[in-house]
Amino acid sequence: MSESVQLQPGLKGLVSDWSSDQRAFKGVPWGKAMMWIFLLSDTFVFSCFLISYMSVRMSTTVPWPNPSEVFALEAFGTPVPLLLIAIMTFILITSSGTMAMAVKFGYEKNRKVTFWLLIITALLGASFVGMQAFEWTKLIVDEGVRPWSNPMGAPQFGAAFFMITGFHGTHVTFGVIFLVIIAIKVLRGDLDHERPGFMTGRKGRYEMVETMGLYWHFVDLVWVFIFAFFYLW
Amino acid sequence: MSAEGQQHPISTYFWIWGWLFVLSACSYAVDYMAFQGYLRWSLILLFMFLKAGLIVAVFMHMMWERLAIIYAILVPPIAILIFIALMALESNYTFETREIWFSDWSNFFTPAEHH
Numbered sequence: 001m002s003e004s005v006q007l008q009p010g011l012k013g014l015v016s017d018w019s020s021d022q023r024a025f026k027g028v029p030w031g032k033a034m035m036w037i038f039l040l041s042d043t044f045v046f047s048c049f050l051i052s053y054m055s056v057r058m059s060t061t062v063p064w065p066n067p068s069e070v071f072a073l074e075a076f077g078t079p080v081p082l083l084l085i086a087i088m089t090f091i092l093i094t095s096s097g098t099m100a101m102a103v104k105f106g107y108e109k110n111r112k113v114t115f116w117l118l119i120i121t122a123l124l125g126a127s128f129v130g131m132q133a134f135e136w137t138k139l140i141v142d143e144g145v146r147p148w149s150n151p152m153g154a155p156q157f158g159a160a161f162f163m164i165t166g167f168h169g170t171h172v173t174f175g176v177i178f179l180v181i182i183a184i185k186v187l188r189g190d191l192d193h194e195r196p197g198f199m200t201g202r203k204g205r206y207e208m209v210e211t212m213g214l215y216w217h218f219v220d221l222v223w224v225f226i227f228a229f230f231y232l233w
Numbered sequence: 234m235s236a237e238g239q240q241h242p243i244s245t246y247f248w249i250w251g252w253l254f255v256l257s258a259c260s261y262a263v264d265y266m267a268f269q270g271y272l273r274w275s276l277i278l279l280f281m282f283l284k285a286g287l288i289v290a291v292f293m294h295m296m297w298e299r300l301a302i303i304y305a306i307l308v309p310p311i312a313i314l315i316f317i318a319l320m321a322l323e324s325n326y327t328f329e330t331r332e333i334w335f336s337d338w339s340n341f342f343t344p345a346e347h348h
Binding site: 010037052056057060089096101104210213220 | 249254260261264265277278284288292298304309310320323
């Protein structure tokens with residue numbers, strides 16, 4: 001994209017970009033801009049869930065279950081608070097690291113390394129979902145937690161927990177599927193040869209790996225907030 | 234074409250991953266060491282925002298983008314902060330109302346005497 005006017009830095013650039021002709025986001029591929037806007041909308045969705053969790057927790061006169069105890073795991077003969085959650089956090093952060101490296105190697109057109117980094121990211125994400133499923137099973141079957149009641153405290157705990165972690169886990173699952181799809185495209189050379197995808201006539205480009213990366217980092221970002229507000233607070 | 238396809242040394246990613254790991258360990262320590270009250274909450278929020286900032290700025294590449302897209306994405310969530318404040322006020326009111334009217338205290342306080 002050629003610029004007949006020099007791009008200005010800072011706040012002057014902000015004003016001139018937003019008020020410019022044709023395109024406000026200079027040098028940003030359309031896929032990246034659209035993914036950012038989608039993530040902004042998803043931020044509002046998750047914020048609604050977390051705010052409603054805040055509301056029910058603040059307004060209930062019944063004590064809220066203690067997450068450190070609810071989510072403790074028995075290890076070495078003693079309950080370790082939030083052990084599984086700590087492992088899940090570590091896994092998701094690592095997957096963000098491998099994703100960022102995949103984007104870098106993608107731009108360097110290193111198909112093999114990019115492919116493997118994407119697959120590792122997907123495997124880490126899948127293991128996260130597996131652990132979350134284990135957590136759900138433990139709470140539903142062993143502890144008797146339901147969306148409408150639980151034996152540990154305020155009845156709204158189950159509804160908040162299942163809604164928030166359910167939506168997050170679903171997002172992670174979608175991410176894993178997309179990661180595998182992009183990984184296969186990278187390995188087959190679809191992005192090098194700019195072949196169009198299954199559902200589109202548009203040519204594949206390595207920006208797609210970065211766009212995928214944005215989604216995956218968002219999933220990690222949401223977990224940072226869930227971890228802080230639901231498990232730690 | 235400043236931000237498109239820009240690459241950084243691999244050490245950057247390892248540094249940020251390392252910091253995220255440290256901050257996560259700190260967050261976990263807040264619970265493990267059973268801090269309570271304002272100290273607990275302020276530490277939880279501090280580590281949370283630091284981690285979120287690193288992920289958005291470096292992993293999601295925002296710190297190398299132009300202000301036009303940075304502001305377009307990061308300014309609207311201010312509405313969320315306002316929403317949080319509103320709902321906190323609302324929920325606090327609901328809690329107080331339930332405490333006063335839906336508990337044994339209603340035996341001791343009548344509407345005429347309550348102030």
